[in-house]
Amino acid sequence: MDHARPLAAISDDELLRRLVGLLRQSRRVESDLVAHIAEVEWRRLYAREASPSMFVYCTQVLRLSEAEAYARITVARASREHPMLLDMLADGRLHLTGIARLAPHLTPENRAELLERATHKSRRQIEELIAEIAPRPDVHALMRRLPVRKELAAAAVPVGAGEATLAPRLCPDRVERGALTLVPGGMALPTPLLGQSEAPSLVPPPAVVWQPAPQASRCSVIQPLGNARYKVQFTASAQLHGQLERLRALMRSRVPDGDLAAIIEVAVTEKLERLESRRFAKTTRPRKGLSESDTSPGSRHIPAAVRRAVHQRDGGRCRYVDEAGRRCPERDRLEYHHRHPFGMGGDHGLNNIRLMCRAHNASMAEHDYGRETTARWSRSPKPALAGAPQVSARRPVAPGGAGP
Numbered sequence: 001m002d003h004a005r006p007l008a009a010i011s012d013d014e015l016l017r018r019l020v021g022l023l024r025q026s027r028r029v030e031s032d033l034v035a036h037i038a039e040v041e042w043r044r045l046y047a048r049e050a051s052p053s054m055f056v057y058c059t060q061v062l063r064l065s066e067a068e069a070y071a072r073i074t075v076a077r078a079s080r081e082h083p084m085l086l087d088m089l090a091d092g093r094l095h096l097t098g099i100a101r102l103a104p105h106l107t108p109e110n111r112a113e114l115l116e117r118a119t120h121k122s123r124r125q126i127e128e129l130i131a132e133i134a135p136r137p138d139v140h141a142l143m144r145r146l147p148v149r150k151e152l153a154a155a156a157v158p159v160g161a162g163e164a165t166l167a168p169r170l171c172p173d174r175v176e177r178g179a180l181t182l183v184p185g186g187m188a189l190p191t192p193l194l195g196q197s198e199a200p201s202l203v204p205p206p207a208v209v210w211q212p213a214p215q216a217s218r219c220s221v222i223q224p225l226g227n228a229r230y231k232v233q234f235t236a237s238a239q240l241h242g243q244l245e246r247l248r249a250l251m252r253s254r255v256p257d258g259d260l261a262a263i264i265e266v267a268v269t270e271k272l273e274r275l276e277s278r279r280f281a282k283t284t285r286p287r288k289g290l291s292e293s294d295t296s297p298g299s300r301h302i303p304a305a306v307r308r309a310v311h312q313r314d315g316g317r318c319r320y321v322d323e324a325g326r327r328c329p330e331r332d333r334l335e336y337h338h339r340h341p342f343g344m345g346g347d348h349g350l351n352n353i354r355l356m357c358r359a360h361n362a363s364m365a366e367h368d369y370g371r372e373t374t375a376r377w378s379r380s381p382k383p384a385l386a387g388a389p390q391v392s393a394r395r396p397v398a399p400g401g402a403g404p
Contacts, residue, residue, distance in 0.1 A: 024092070031090035038076035071100045078103035082111055093119045098126045105130055128224045135226030141260035143241060280311040295348040302336055302348045310336065310353050318357040330357035337361045341368045 007015065037054070040046060046057035058069035075096060079085045088094040094102075094115070102118055114133070118126050221233040236244070247267065248258050255262045276282040281304035293303035318328035319337075337356035340346035356364065365374050 027092050028090050030096065031086045034072055034076045034079060034089065034096075035086055037072050038080055041073070041076065042080070071096050074100045074103050078106060081108075082106055084111075084115070088115065088119070095123075097123050101126050101130060105134055131224035131229075132227045135229070138225065138229065139231050143236070143244065143260070146235065280316075281305070281307040282311065283308075290350060295350075297342060297345060297347045300342060302353060306348055306350055306353055307336065309350050310355060313350075314355040317355065318360055319354040320356060320360040328357060328360060330359075333358050335361045337364055341365075343369070 010018075037058070040057075041054040046052075046054050046061075049057055049061050051057035051061060054073055055069055058064045058073065059066060062069075064072070075085065075089070078099065085094070085099055089096065089099060098118060098121065101123065102114065106114060110133075114129075117129055121129065220235075221231065223231040223233075225231050244260070244263070248255075248260070248263055251263055251266065252258065254266070273282075283304075286305060286308065288303070288305050290305045290309055293305045295303060295306060316331055316334070318330040318334060320328040334355045334357060337354050337360075338346040338348075339352050339354060342348075346352050362374065
């Protein structure tokens with residue numbers, strides 16, 4: 001590969017092709033790396049490098065982070081019992097994090113079905129799969145006052161000489177049953193790393209330095225417990241706590257036991273109905289139908305009947321489809337896009353309106369009006385880099401109503 005060639009000088013198609021090639025190469029290297037870690041640990045060669053364990057060798061000699069070392073050692077150990085994991089890692093069917101999550105649940109009896117279901121799944125989807133096969137009990141609804149951060153800082157555990165030190169920024173709200181989780185932006189360190197009896201002997205229990213997160217940070221947890229059951233945990237303000245208590249009191253007739261989950265579900269459902277009514281004109285009693293709506297390009301207002309029909313037809317999802325037939329999965333921040341631009345005389349008819357995410361709507365606008373024009377419309381214009389390739393062709397969008 002010609003590393004001296006500036007990336008800004010290559011075409012869009014070549015840039016994407018090179019990125020895919022690099023990713024494939026990276027996956028093969030990752031698989032080889034894990035296989036080597038497994039073999040080095042099996043031969044106990046880390047002892048030759050003045051390391052008491054494979055974990056210490058990975059962190060102190062190979063200079064991997066604690067999270068990187070733990071994930072690779074976990075996958076390496078699993079690969080000795082389930083060799084197909086290395087092939088799946090190399091060809092991209094499974095990623096390192098997903099295998100590390102699956103490893104404790106794999107057996108020779110269930111691995112074929114479980115690995116097939118986990119293929120090309122995200123970390124969150126794999127966690128939901130694990131919760132389905134190994135469900136955990138429901139958590140109790142709870143609201144409690146958290147200790148102040150100064151008290152947490154004063155309770156810091158001292159670091160002894162010669163001890164392994166784990167000193168990331170920890171979020172006190174997510175310290176539960178001995179499991180420590182990093183604040184957003186860091187990788188979760190699974191409980192076995194902390195030296196519990198059921199954990200593999202990676203390293204002696206490290207001392208933990210408490211470094212409270214800044215006041216502005218907020219930690220939240222959405223964790224699958226079983227099939228269609230989730231644990232939701234977050235830090236609330238005193239105002240929200242008071243509002244929840246008032247809501248619980250007002251809804252006693254509807255939710256006699258005052259179950260917090262049921263109360264929040266009702267409140268969120270009603271809020272969603274109002275927002276979807278405002279954004280997508282969803283209602284059970286529409287004033288006008290499509291045949292009664294004026295879809296002429298007299299103004300930018302899209303009739304409510306058209307917005308309802310478009311949202312239903314597109315399944316509440318971005319309509320963009322690439323040349324390979326892959327449809328954009330985005331469901332957040334959707335915008336109504338005119339296939340034939342409104343500024344060029346396009347109307348508000350059902351066949352001319354489709355849902356687009358913000359990125360693809362902007363990409364379509366660049367193609368229709370040009371990058372310089374759209375940059376002038378932007379509140380914070382970002383001029384194109386000198387020598388950067390311009391958008392040369394509009395990516396195809398499937399005609400008709402592509403399903404979600």
